[in-house]
Amino acid sequence: MCGAVRFEARDVPSKCGACHCEMCRRWTGSALIGVTVPTDSITWTGPVKTLQSSDWAERGFCPDCGTGLFFRVTMQGQWFGSTELPVGVFDDPNGFEMTNEIYIDHKPDSFAYEGQSGRRLLTRQDCVEKYGVLEGGGPED
Numbered sequence: 001m002c003g004a005v006r007f008e009a010r011d012v013p014s015k016c017g018a019c020h021c022e023m024c025r026r027w028t029g030s031a032l033i034g035v036t037v038p039t040d041s042i043t044w045t046g047p048v049k050t051l052q053s054s055d056w057a058e059r060g061f062c063p064d065c066g067t068g069l070f071f072r073v074t075m076q077g078q079w080f081g082s083t084e085l086p087v088g089v090f091d092d093p094n095g096f097e098m099t100n101e102i103y104i105d106h107k108p109d110s111f112a113y114e115g116q117s118g119r120r121l122l123t124r125q126d127c128v129e130k131y132g133v134l135e136g137g138g139p140e141d
Helices: 022-028 124-130
Strands: 006-009 015-019 032-038 042-045 049-052 057-061 068-073 082-086 097-102 120-122
Touching (some): 022 032, 022 068, 120 124
Parallel strands (some): 015 097
Antiparallel strands (some): 006 042, 032 082, 049 057, 057 068
């Protein structure tokens, strides 16, 4: 938001997803709509602070203005080595296709996205079963 932090990312896919868990909603003020990028393909310039937001993940932010910059799993496992970048931090946030939503059973009833046909929708329990790292890490446990 303030411009103190910039980044360059390579290997950015065109698909993004939304997370409706309570932690992401509190962090973003809405759902986290993000794109998963290999961590080593991102180069940051400027001050970046991190907060260990659970036993297994951290969130990055600008210490000057507080803008949320990324979500990253810190525990070894399936998602280690990737970083979730909010679509809104890209200079051009256009062109991403939302292909999945997780914690769909926690989505506020006021949220509605266009074009849900064909999108993969996972409940909290689906996420725990599919991505075991999520078990016991959220504020609702």
